[in-house]
Amino acid sequence: MYQYDQTDHTLTRERVTEYRDQVSRRLDGNISEDDFRPLRLKNGLYMQLHAYMLRVGIPYGMMSSDQLRMLAYIGRKYDKGYGHFTTRQNLQYNWPTLEDTPDILENLASVEMNAIQTSGNVNRNVTSDPLAGVAPDELEDPRPYAEIIRQFLTLHPEFSWLPRKFKVAITGAEDDRAAINVHDIGLKLLKNEAGETGFRVLVGGGLGRSPFIGKVIREFLPKDDLIRYIQAILRVYNMEGRRDNMFKARIKILVHELGIEKFASLVEEEFQASEEDVLFLGQAEEDRIKAFFAAPDYADLSDDSPEVIEMSSGNEAFAQWLERNVLAHKQAGYSIVNLSLKPLGGVPGDITSDQMDAVAGLADTFSFGQIRATHRQNLVLADVAKKDLPSLWQELVDLNLATPNLDRISDIICCPGMDYCSLATARSIPIAKRLSERFADLDTLLNIGEIRLNISGCINACGHHHVGHIGILGVEKNGEEFYQITLGGSSSEDADIGQIIGPAFSSEDIIDAVEKLVGIYISNREDDERFLDTYRRLGKAVFKEALYDAA
Amino acid sequence: MTLLKNGEIVEDTWRNLADDEDISGEESIIVSLDRWQNEPDKFNGRNGALGIRLESHQKPDAIADDVERFDLIALDFPVLPDGRAFSHGRLLRERYGFKGELRAVGKVIQDQLYFMQRCGFDAVELSEGEDVAKSIAALNAFTVAYQPAADDIIPAYKTRHDA
Amino acid sequence: MKMTLRMVTANRLHDGAVVYLAADDDWTRNVESGLAANTEDADKLMTTAEEAVHNQLIVAPYLIDVEVDVQSSRPVRPIRFREQIRAKGPTIFAPAAE
Structure with missing residues (x-):
């Protein structure tokens, strides 16, 4: 991956110095909040519901193990021991103090990271394919x-x-x-x-x-x-x-x-x-x-791994994970491994400092010391030798990072919602948790096939609900949380904006409604059709009728 | 109001002229774009330096053919978030070849100065309350840059490979 | 008996914490220790809050409706759900706490 030269280091340090001065002017009363706000935002610092939130830039989602260890360290020292991966391959902390942020940046700079332009009316992190290369x-x-x-x-x-x-x-x-x-x-x-x-x-x-x-x-x-x-x-x-x-x-x-x-x-x-x-x-x-992105020093390996064959035959959990979270690699003998940050009942995208440290260690052992963050709020170890998959899987299971749900209904994109965000009109995380619990049964989950389910807690759409195959938008009605469903969206090459299916559901009813939609799909799907394809073939009316008439 | 030019405090010898004020006399005046466009011929043969002031919604192509008539062009930053004049400054310097004083006026705080300088501004009217010493220092907040602009800084992608 | 009054909330400048205006121009983390007032007096609370903004103590103060216990005249909890979350913290466990 890219490594800083003297120029990159100098620029990053000079930005820390500039930002430190901006913070001290604010604390000393030498700049108003109105003037300070765009300056702190240009450095990724928000004021949220309960505290400041700092977004750290991860250029196109690429991290070294040392960088991830630093993110873990910052989470422990300056936050509450965890961080949150976003849809734009960044990581954010929910509880830093304003006073600490210059020191956090100093720490980040020491591992060639920064928070430059992670918010504000500027060019944001350039994002890319987490499987690039x-x-x-x-x-x-x-x-x-x-x-x-x-x-x-x-x-x-x-x-x-x-x-x-x-x-x-x-x-x-x-x-x-x-x-x-x-x-x-x-x-x-x-x-x-x-x-x-x-x-x-x-x-x-x-x-x-x-x-x-x-x-x-x-x-x-x-x-x-x-x-x-x-x-x-x-x-x-x-x-x-x-x-x-x-x-x-x-x-x-x-x-x-x-x-x-x-x-x-x-x-x-x-x-x-x-x-x-x-x-x-x-x-x-x-x-x-380009030289920074040259392929790592791959060993000469075969795609046929006796270790994998042996483990798959006797271990269904491993086999499911292999089938779901492990993807084909362009290099013979290697695989791409997705680490699910969507465990049963978990907060999508959240990761503890302990998990970060452990993943950094796994990257060193199994994947040339590099980790990638994905648009769908998961992590990737991109260069794992097939023979190492059984050992890696065991470690990931122990870390609760092996849920075999990549691109399945519990692999939810979810914004922080009203649990953290000052703009939100409804909570989104509890919906994600309840959905993952509703679809906890693995056989059911895997039988449903690919569904991209995205949840936003307000119309700003940080949870990308418009482009979920199933999108859920939280709104406030008479002081209560309601959830509107959109169907048929996609952010991939078949991109489209989802259509609102009908009146919103209460917090109580939304999970049942999603389950009902899945049922309509299951009973109408042809062959290996995905939810999205069935929806696009049948059209909105069929789903709408079945969803609301039976209610 | 403090005026900085090329990083130093200088006295402001210019006066903003209201649209109904007389343009005769020899003082250095800054007129609006409307004034200039309505009666450009009236400025022929006038003694005394001439400047023009553009609001942030007034694009510099309106005076692209006239830049040699002006000794000063003032570009307005009406509020902090309005960054249009950063583009306008570069166009005046790099595309229209303006060589006179390019002055940032309006909401001008120390945190914008480095970027203003890179976009071709050699003069800034600091907003009320700005620390002058810090503002001067802010002009040198960065010693490297990734991209070319209207100043002399050579972008990293060139310095990295110059022997 | 309960009734609805108003109080001022904001975030503290130096650490962003949620605070409520209390007696003696003090700021408290605890909504139940805050000062509740009727609508006319709420303007006075906001004046106090604006001074605190000016003195770099807090950011972006605003008025919220709170349920007040009539007998003790103590705030019980904010009316709006959003403000209840601000008062008590996220409704989900942070992963590190699990």
């Missing part, structure tokens, strides 16, 4: 480009006061695990007819109050134009994006109001006017960055 369906590793973009957008002097937040995601694979359709800019590596590799560029996707699927602005962008084109999009957005209404300030609204053709022509005009050579990275720098 190891997935068999990948055209090219997107991480070098993610790192190039990360650097270009870090402390960008022109784009640090954008109309609203700005999120870039990039993938190099067929199967979109980075949700590029619902990002401000989505990039997909592909080849043109001449056989050259470049990017399809999407713009104006996003969730929140007004969900939009991104629109193609460039079918093929040559690699050398990447930075210059991103600058053009951002410059048009910075100058033209709405500043009169914060709810209409995202680029998706600008693209929607202008129309993609008009927006694209503005970008093209700006792109053509910008100086080509200035923003050309140069082959030497591209090569330097």
